[in-house]
Amino acid sequence: MNSMDDDDAEFPYSSPDLTPALPAPETSSPIPSKAELTTDDYRTALRLIVGSMLEGNDELRARIAAWREAMPGPQSLGETKPPALDETGGSALLYTLLGLLFKTPDYLNRGASSAGTFTSRTTNFISSILRPIKNSWLLKPVRRRYHVYVARGESVVGSLEGLGRSEASRSRSLVHDRVSDEMIVDFLGYVVEKAKVKELIAEQGMEVTGDAVTEMRERSAGVDSSLDNIVDNILRRQKSKVPPAGS
């Protein structure tokens, strides 16, 4: 990475490790050294990921909605005559699979709805059976403790939900304000065009491949020599001193 310092002026972001400049954490903690990751770093990275996912999801849904509106409606589809079906077995199978693909969401919806109804009915039934026991004076002390636990659990869930809502909005604003399309394009262009980055990637790739290959060769050569020893023992001959090839 240090070898790229001479070209840093080309890149609009000043971070030496190629990450886009992000807003400083709100806490006024001292700047950590490069090696250690703090909780704030983790939170910022998490916000970046969460924000990208939420914004990406919104964008995808908006585009899908726009495409759906642009598509011809079922009435106009009905007017156009479907093309004549190919009579081969392969074509019939293809159309069946396509039909299944489009019908799957309906099947899933229907299945989920049936499962929900079944669960609700079962719960009601069991609850009606257990109601006399639940309301009896024997379970009064347990019932009080149970209500305390339920209230505590609800408050924990409520606070987590609140934190999630506030973090989601912060993550969205982080991605929205700081990560623009231009920035991503710039960053990718920088990585793609910069010869030293490419060299670095190629070098690392070669190094990893080379190490794996060396490891494999070492192991197979080790097995070779073990096999030689075993064969020498079986044949009751002196340990192999393999002459070099061509001698």
Next chain:
Amino acid sequence: MGATGMSEKLVETLSEKPAGFFSRFIAFLLDMFLIISLELISGLVIFIILRFFRIGQVLNFVKSLLGVDDLLSQYVTLISPTLFILVLVYFVFFWTLVGYTPGKALLGLRIVRRDGRPLSLGRSLLRYICYWVSAIPFFLGFIWILGDRRHEGWHDKIADTHVIYIFRKYPGQFLPTNPPRANTEK
């Protein structure tokens, strides 16, 4: 295990020594895997093209030749002859051109003649034919490599060739280095 340290030791002790049975066997398996993958893919492409253009005559010929009806049997029948040719071309091409197949290159092995010279086309062909000589009596010619002092199979002995270890001499290079050319002036 430190790869670099160990590889230096290997380079010192094993370079240009005859390669053992296991390394050669693994190299052969890798080559076979590669050949069969290539054959399956190319065979599938040919088969799909034939089906797409409704070249029924070819498939009917295959059908009448061996009496096969289902698609899988037609496919297997179609690729079988090309597999034989592909194996021949694969081995002879690589042995003649660079002295190692991709599988052997991964294991750091190279085939040379006894005097260290690279293989000619004729010798490569002879070695390939001798593969069959080694294989037909229950692969005894290949198993011979285990017990032979010089780790030579029957095909090596007939074709006057050696398979030797040629490990990389410096980091970043993992293809076998050039064969020893000491006797090339003969």
